[in-house]
Amino acid sequence: MAKKRKKSKTSSAGKKGFSLTLSTQNKIILGSLLILFSIALFFSFASFYFSWQADQSLLTEFSNRNEQAENLLNKFGASVSHFFMYRGFGLASFILPVLLCITGLYLFLGIDRKGLLSKWIWGLVFLIWISIALGFFALEKPLLGGLIGYEMNDFLQDYTGKIGVLLLLLFGLTIILVRLFRFSPQGIAKYFRTKARAVKKEFDTPVTETNLSLEPEPETEQEIPDPYTHKEDIPVLESEKSESSFLTEDDAGSDIKIEVETVQEEKEETDILAEKLVEDFGEYDPTLELGNYKFPHLELLDTHGAAGGITINQEELEENKNRIVNTLRNYKIGISQIKATIGPTVTLYEIVPEAGIRISKIKNLEDDIALSLAALGIRIIAPIPGKGTIGIEVPNKNATIVSMRSVIASSKFQNAEMELPIAFGKTISNETFVVDLAKMPHMLMAGATGQGKSVGLNAVLTSLLYKKHPAEVKFILVDPKKVELTLYNKIERHYLAKLPDVPDAIITDNQQVINTLNSLCIEMDNRYELLKMAMVRNIKEYNTKFKARKLNPNDGHKFLPYIVLVIDEFADLIMSAGKEIETPIARLAQLARAIGIHLVIATQRPSVNVITGLIKANFPARLAFRVTSKIDSRTILDTQGAEQLIGRGDMLFTQGNDITRLQCAFVDTPEVAKITEYIGSQRAYPEAHLLPEYVGDESGTSIDYAIEDRDAMFREAAEVIVTAQQGSASLIQRKLKLGYNRAGRIIDQLEAAGIVGPFEGSKARQVLVPDMYALEQLLNNETQQT
Numbered sequence: 146m147a148k149k150r151k152k153s154k155t156s157s158a159g160k161k162g163f164s165l166t167l168s169t170q171n172k173i174i175l176g177s178l179l180i181l182f183s184i185a186l187f188f189s190f191a192s193f194y195f196s197w198q199a200d201q202s203l204l205t206e207f208s209n210r211n212e213q214a215e216n217l218l219n220k221f222g223a224s225v226s227h228f229f230m231y232r233g234f235g236l237a238s239f240i241l242p243v244l245l246c247i248t249g250l251y252l253f254l255g256i257d258r259k260g261l262l263s264k265w266i267w268g269l270v271f272l273i274w275i276s277i278a279l280g281f282f283a284l285e286k287p288l289l290g291g292l293i294g295y296e297m298n299d300f301l302q303d304y305t306g307k308i309g310v311l312l313l314l315l316f317g318l319t320i321i322l323v324r325l326f327r328f329s330p331q332g333i334a335k336y337f338r339t340k341a342r343a344v345k346k347e348f349d350t351p352v353t354e355t356n357l358s359l360e361p362e363p364e365t366e367q368e369i370p371d372p373y374t375h376k377e378d379i380p381v382l383e384s385e386k387s388e389s390s391f392l393t394e395d396d397a398g399s400d401i402k403i404e405v406e407t408v409q410e411e412k413e414e415t416d417i418l419a420e421k422l423v424e425d426f427g428e429y430d431p432t433l434e435l436g437n438y439k440f441p442h443l444e445l446l447d448t449h450g451a452a453g454g455i456t457i458n459q460e461e462l463e464e465n466k467n468r469i470v471n472t473l474r475n476y477k478i479g480i481s482q483i484k485a486t487i488g489p490t491v492t493l494y495e496i497v498p499e500a501g502i503r504i505s506k507i508k509n510l511e512d513d514i515a516l517s518l519a520a521l522g523i524r525i526i527a528p529i530p531g532k533g534t535i536g537i538e539v540p541n542k543n544a545t546i547v548s549m550r551s552v553i554a555s556s557k558f559q560n561a562e563m564e565l566p567i568a569f570g571k572t573i574s575n576e577t578f579v580v581d582l583a584k585m586p587h588m589l590m591a592g593a594t595g596q597g598k599s600v601g602l603n604a605v606l607t608s609l610l611y612k613k614h615p616a617e618v619k620f621i622l623v624d625p626k627k628v629e630l631t632l633y634n635k636i637e638r639h640y641l642a643k644l645p646d647v648p649d650a651i652i653t654d655n656q657q658v659i660n661t662l663n664s665l666c667i668e669m670d671n672r673y674e675l676l677k678m679a680m681v682r683n684i685k686e687y688n689t690k691f692k693a694r695k696l697n698p699n700d701g702h703k704f705l706p707y708i709v710l711v712i713d714e715f716a717d718l719i720m721s722a723g724k725e726i727e728t729p730i731a732r733l734a735q736l737a738r739a740i741g742i743h744l745v746i747a748t749q750r751p752s753v754n755v756i757t758g759l760i761k762a763n764f765p766a767r768l769a770f771r772v773t774s775k776i777d778s779r780t781i782l783d784t785q786g787a788e789q790l791i792g793r794g795d796m797l798f799t800q801g802n803d804i805t806r807l808q809c810a811f812v813d814t815p816e817v818a819k820i821t822e823y824i825g826s827q828r829a830y831p832e833a834h835l836l837p838e839y840v841g842d843e844s845g846t847s848i849d850y851a852i853e854d855r856d857a858m859f860r861e862a863a864e865v866i867v868t869a870q871q872g873s874a875s876l877i878q879r880k881l882k883l884g885y886n887r888a889g890r891i892i893d894q895l896e897a898a899g900i901v902g903p904f905e906g907s908k909a910r911q912v913l914v915p916d917m918y919a920l921e922q923l924l925n926n927e928t929q930q931t
């Protein structure tokens with residue numbers, strides 16, 4: 146608690162320094178500075194009128210302390226006034242101290258700054274108008290219009306002559322009168338009419354005795370109050386009064402301006418408090434604890450020899466075009482048009498077939514075209530959605546590597562206003578492809594071995610490292626191969642999340658994965674609870690509200706970072722732990738989108754028993770590198786095509802409908818090492834982000850089954866197991882005719898007693914007691930000890 150308090154203190158203190166919204170004290174200080182400065186300017190300008198000729202020679206002697214100017218503010222006044230009045234706008238410069246003074250008053254008195262901008266705009270318009278107008282007299286009196294006024298006037302005169310300038314000024318004046326003072330001919334006419342009527346009325350009113358008489362009015366004229374209603378006592382409401390007079394003035398209605406007062410919504414107590422807190426301390430900044438954190442720079446990434454971009458090989462283009470045209474002609478398919486778009490690894494030839502050609506005919510020729518072009522990885526898209534052409538993708542002879550550096554440096558990524566932007570690589574038309582992981586919201590990645598999955602995962606992680614502060618995103622990395630993601634160990638205390646009391650943040654063990662997934666489910670439930678309390682629908686709204694200090698940390702509210710769970714070799718996990726992994730993953734995938742937990746899962750084997758229907762349904766974003774069969778392609782993308790890719794980062798991405806072919810950005814292990822090194826060497830949080838504790842069924846329970854809590858059939862079951870030397874619950878079920886649950890409980894108790902070993906997935910447990918004699922001894926020892 147003490148720690149927490151300290152933390153919030155430091156954060157608020159630091160916040161003051163960085164905040165763009167001024168605190169009340171700062172407003173008062175700045176306001177008074179502006180007011181005093183405007184007064185100084187005013188006096189300088191005013192005295193400049195009388196002393197400018199005398200002070201002219203001093204302008205170059207500013208640093209000379211012996212020289213004194215006649216200006217009321219001495220050399221400072223003389224210089225500033227010379228700048229604004231002589232070289233600037235002349236007499237109109239007086240508008241500047243007025244504007245500064247108004248701004249100062251706004252700040253000093255804490256007035257809402259809404260109307261200030263328009264005051265400045267109109268002030269500057271006046272300034273220019275007046276200085277141009279006075280520019281006419283600049284030759285005789287240079288101080289009237291100033292140099293700028295004279296120059297502007299002169300410039301306009303060169304093109305329009307004196308009369309033209311006068312007309313332009315008149316036009317400017319009209320704009321000012323109409324826009325600022327809302328002048329209209331009807332308004333002026335009406336003004337004079339009402340004035341005339343008022344004067345006439347004055348003359349027409351007969352002079353009555355009462356309004357001339359000096360005597361007090363007779364009492365009888367007073368209305369006697371109604372003894373029951375006390376009507377006379379009830380004062381007429383101000384608004385009622387004015388309303389009645391408003392209504393009786395029949396024809397003056399249109400020129401009376403109606404002032405609409407917008408009703409401010411009543412603020413809740415918490416809002417007022419939050420506003421006060423924001424005013425005093427500024428918005429909550431989650432990045433403040435690592436305020437000096439520096440994002441990795443581009444130099445850490447390699448260009449991979451692709452700095453020059455794609456080189457077009459004209460010969461290859463021509464050759465491929467001729468082959469496509471000839472092959473199609475052999476099958477009596479005429480082409481009316483052909484166009485090529487060159488990408489980093491493939492070139493797309495878009496063809497428009499002659500009228501009457503069936504599309505399916507071209508699609509069936511995929512293999513023949515591949516044969517004639519002597520190239521692998523030809524993909525035919527017939528037709529290209531939304532274009533009305535047929536696409537033939539042909540791999541380039543010399544593929545260009547798309548470096549991670551080029552996509553990170555692209556303005557598309559740098560300017561991406563996304564929650565979790567990921568720069569995957571480049572499209573076939575060489576455009577950088579950036580997507581938001583938060584919108585996906587989960588992604589499934591598949592590809593045969595060596596086709597670029599690990600590079601793809603690194604691209605995802607690198608993109609986020611280049612864009613997100615450690616306070617904003619946390620990764621949970623699952624790496625059963627134990628080698629792919631080890632490098633990220635260095636950023637454990639910056640970016641990783643883990644279970645408490647677990648030594649390694651990068652998870653390599655199955656049981657650990659199960660525990661982490663279940664812990665994430667608890668985190669998800671906790672976050673939903675927080676969202677419910679804050680009455681918001683998603684993490685973005687929650688964090689915005691938290692930053693605006695509308696959620697009290699004492700109620701358990703905290704800034705919620707995004708959590709990205711990355712699993713490499715998912716098939717391996719599913720094979721060994723099955724439902725135990727599938728169930729929490731499906732639960733997370735179904736529910737976690739709103740609370741900022743996103744899953745990125747990669748697998749080598751996209752078979753249906755790995756990517757089950759339940760998982761697939763919840764992963765709308767799919768990414769396929771080259772796979773070995775059409776069936777695998779269908780499992781991952783719901784369509785074929787991924788088996789035709791050329792490997793080395795060539796991939797297909799879909800987020801529902803369209804499939805996009807991309808070249809994955811390449812980031813090599815040394816680059817990742819450099820980035821993690823760079824981040825890891827900076828000041829970090831005291832420990833990795835901790836997930837809620839989860840006590841697994843298997844790990845916790847096995848130990849403490851008290852002897853008296855044991856099942857009545859415990860001894861018989863132990864004998865069955867030891868005799869058969871097979872530790873399975875189904876054996877106990879069969880032999881002792883027990884239900885599944887009871888048999889399962891007995892097995893747990895046998896494990897606690899040290900008779901069988903721990904759970905080993907689908908295999909039977911190991912029996913730790915060799916024979917009946919040893920069992921007898923073990924059980925006797927137990928009873929003696931108690």
Ligand SMILES: Nc1ncnc2c1ncn2[C@@H]1O[C@H](COP(=O)(O)OP(=O)(O)OP(=O)(O)O)[C@@H](O)[C@H]1O
Pocket residue numbers: 546547592593594595596597598599600601749793794795808809810811812
């Ligand atoms: N985007 C890419 N651009 C260029 N080359 C790439 C790209 N992606 C991968 N490669 C090449 O392919 C090799 C294998 O890539 P990677 O290690 O990512 O494959 P993988 O699918 O993870 O394999 P495995 O499943 O065996 O781990 C890399 O070492 C690299 O040479």
